[in-house]
Amino acid sequence: MPFLIAAVVLVGVVCALNLVLTFAVIRRLREHSAKLADQRPGGPELLAKGSRIPEIVATGLDGEDAPRRPALIGFFDTECKACPAQVPHFLRLVEDAGYDRSQVLAVVSGPYDDSYAQAMGSAATVVAEPFNGPVVTEFSVTAFPSxxxxxxxxxxxxxxxTVLGLGVPVIA
Incomplete structure (x- = not known):
């Protein structure tokens, strides 16, 4: 009989410990879910649909009134690991939509790296600027690529x- 009592007490202690650990895991999962909700595409790091693009781009980067405004804008960072993989998709979108070079703006932020200018120079106006340069700051870019x-x-x-997340291009 004493063995039976010891076994029941042991099972009770193990069940109580399991319950405490389960509550701790549930609390941690809720914290992670809240953090991930703020990082989803289309979240707070992007300009909202329907918002006006900043004046620095709307009037042309040289400050003069531009007869056209960019139809496609891409933000890349030279230290971003995901950015190089998006370049071919970006160029394919430019080609498929039939945009000319004046309608496409590629902003490359970070330490100077001419590989982006070489890859996209014929299809887009490429602007190289330091980290948190004027165009990136005007757009409040916090995620690269955007x-x-x-x-x-x-x-x-x-x-x-991602380029694929943009959906159907606007033909200008």
């Missing part, structure tokens, strides 16, 4: 952290 499709009215039609 992409925007812009309508003729200068409003964001679509924004995403």
């Amino acid at each position: 992409f925007y499709l812009v309508g003729e009215d200068g409003r964001v039609r679509s924004g995403a952290v």
Whole structure:
């Protein structure tokens, strides 16, 4: 009989310990879920659909009024591991949509690296700037890469952290 009592007490202690650990895991999962919700594409790091693009781009990077505004804008960082993989998709979108070089802006942030200018120079206006340069700051870019499709009215039609996430291009 004493063995039976010891076994029941042992099972009770193990069950109580299991319950405490389960509650700890559930609490940790809720914390991680809340953090991940803020990092989803289309979240707070991108301009909202329908918002106006910053004036620095709407009037042309040289400050003069531009007869056109970019229809596609891509933000890349030279230290970003995901950015080089998006370049072929970016170039394919430019080709498939039929954009000319004046309608496409590629902003490369970070330490100077001419590989982006070489890869995209024929298809886009490439702007190289230091980390947190003027264009990146105006767009409040916090995630690299980031992409925007812009309508003729200068409003964001679509924004995403991958080219494929942009959806159907706006033909300008």
